[in-house]
Amino acid sequence: MKSLTLKNLLGRPVRTAALTALAALLSFAVFIGTMIVLSLGNGLDSLEARLGAEVMTVPYEAATKKKFEDVILxxxxxxxxxxxxxxxxxxxxxxxxxxxxxxxxxxxxxxxxxxxxxxxxxxxxxxxxxxxxxxxxxxxxxxxxxxxxxxxxxxxxxxxxxxxxxxxxxxxxxxxxxxxxxxxxxxxxxxxxxxxxxxxxxxxxxxxxxxxxxxxxxxxxxxxxxxxxxxxxxxxxxxxxxxxxxxxxxxISGISSSLDGVSGMIRTLIIAVWALGVVILLLAFTMSVNERRKEFAVLRVMGSSRSKLAGMVFKEALSVCIAGSAVGCVIGLIVLIPFGGAIEQKLSLPYLLPGPAAVLMCVGGTLILAAASGAAAAVLSAWRMSRIDTGLVLRGDN
Amino acid sequence: MEKNNKGIIFGIVLTVLSLALCIGVKTAFKACGPMENGMYMNCHKAENAAAVAGAVLAVLSVLIIAIKNKGARVALSALTAVGAVVSAILPNNVIKLCMMDTMHCHTTMRPFIVVVSVIIAVVSAVSLIVNAVSKD
Known part of the structure; x- marks a missing residue:
């Protein structure tokens, strides 16, 4: 059954590539968004630590000018x-x-x-x-x-x-x-x-x-x-x-509030992109299962149980989502690490990329989220597929 | 026929990437602008060198498409891979960039050159292997 899943995926390269690309896009959005939010938080903590003193005293005229904050922060x-x-x-x-x-x-x-x-x-x-x-x-x-x-x-x-x-x-x-x-x-x-x-x-x-x-x-x-x-x-x-x-x-309260604004916006975008992506994945899997009704009916006639077929659909979805998510994370790392300086300049906020452990955890989290979303989107398709009437499908036009 | 196609596909991908490197460093991913006195900083030399490297890699990639001989394709792929590695180490290692890592040449141009050159090197290496194991 494992090789059948792989054969099914390789047998329809365009569909597999399109679903993988969609999963990659979603994972890229989540990974890069999360890393930017984490980096901004890290940057603020670092700035707080670097100021290093509870109170700062400066000439009175300097404190009243905008330039003062520009120099210090x-x-x-x-x-x-x-x-x-x-x-x-x-x-x-x-x-x-x-x-x-x-x-x-x-x-x-x-x-x-x-x-x-x-x-x-x-x-x-x-x-x-x-x-x-x-x-x-x-x-x-x-x-x-x-x-x-x-x-x-x-x-x-x-x-x-x-x-x-x-x-x-x-x-x-x-x-x-x-x-x-x-x-x-x-x-x-x-x-x-x-x-x-x-x-x-x-x-x-x-x-x-x-x-x-x-x-x-x-x-x-x-x-x-x-x-x-x-x-x-x-x-x-x-x-x-x-x-x-x-x-x-x-x-640093001014910087902190700008940072909250940017982070909030990124979080909202991540949720919106992800929700849209899950809906698209759901539609894609449903359409794919509908398209393949005859194939599943033949497999049923050949002796495959309903649960085995449902498992096959489930495995296909999981494979596509995990592969796509891995691609999305790799692209995210290629953008985040070498272009970190450019991102920092565009944001004009304290920005410090977290350590390797946090990056790995974020990659792991994104892979798990992608797998869970793919599984959730495939459950409905797998359930629908397991309920098809073999005789009706094979006799009908579809 | 299929084997020839593989060589052509790699050649096309390498040509596109090499042209992207050549054009990219002269447009969206260029070095820092001139100083107030109109003089260019050292990073401008790195920009020019990367553009030349991109152009040379593009010529080599076009030759991979044009030449049918297996041995020549293997040699050209190897040469492209080496050229790409040289291109990746050009900014800051061979030609020094500006003083601050926050300057445009460090934040934008250098990562672009490194990322594209590494991708070219990897694709060239795969092209080398595919051409070497293919049966003419």
């Missing part, structure tokens, strides 16, 4: 500065626990291309956001003129990159995060001071009345024991002038 290059004395003022507050300053600098294109990159300087003595991430990626202590590059920068450990005429050594390359940090360069405060000085010497930057050695861009803060992040934020906003404290979680 969307990866646009830019900078804003405040006086370093704010660090001491804020550190003196009771509600402030860990505090570390970061300094932003946008490069003009580097060695190989015209695209500027964001350079972030951090203080290794106090930092609690970037250093653990560098350690996790296999990097160590940064020496002067050492830099750490994001995973999307085409530079590797041992390479030299030049910013404002200063040659820096790539000491580590960070793991992929699916966020804007993937195109950022990190370095310590001493190195960034050198870069700022070089940019001033070349007339490429203007700090107005601020002295480069006395500026910071933002302060990353964790609350002291006994204080909530909200209390710390309010404390800073109340007691320190010309700065704005923001909760990191609130900053």
């Amino acid at each position: 969307q990866g646009m290059t830019g900078y804003f500065y405040m006086d370093k004395s704010k660090l001491d003022e804020i550190a003196a507050l009771d509600s402030v626990g860990d505090i570390s300053a970061q300094l932003y600098l946008a490069s003009t294109g580097s060695n190989c291309c015209s695209m500027p990159v964001q350079i972030i300087g951090f203080d290794p003595e106090t930092d609690f956001t970037v250093t653990p991430w560098i350690k996790k990626s296999g990097g160590g202590q940064l020496k002067e003129l050492d830099i750490v590059v994001g995973s999307d920068l085409n530079a590797f450990v041992g390479d030299k990159l030049s910013f404002y005429g200063v040659e820096c050594n790539v000491a580590a390359k960070l793991d992929k995060t699916g966020t804007t940090y993937d195109t950022t360069v990190f370095t310590n405060i001493d190195t960034i001071d050198r870069l700022i000085q070089s940019s001033l010497d070349k007339g490429m930057n203007d700090f107005k009345n601020l002295k480069p050695e006395n500026i910071v861009s933002c302060l990353l803060i964790n609350s002291a024991d006994g204080y909530s992040p909200e209390e710390t934020m309010n404390d800073i906003n109340l007691h320190v002038k010309k700065v704005k404290a923001l909760r990191s979680k609130n900053m």
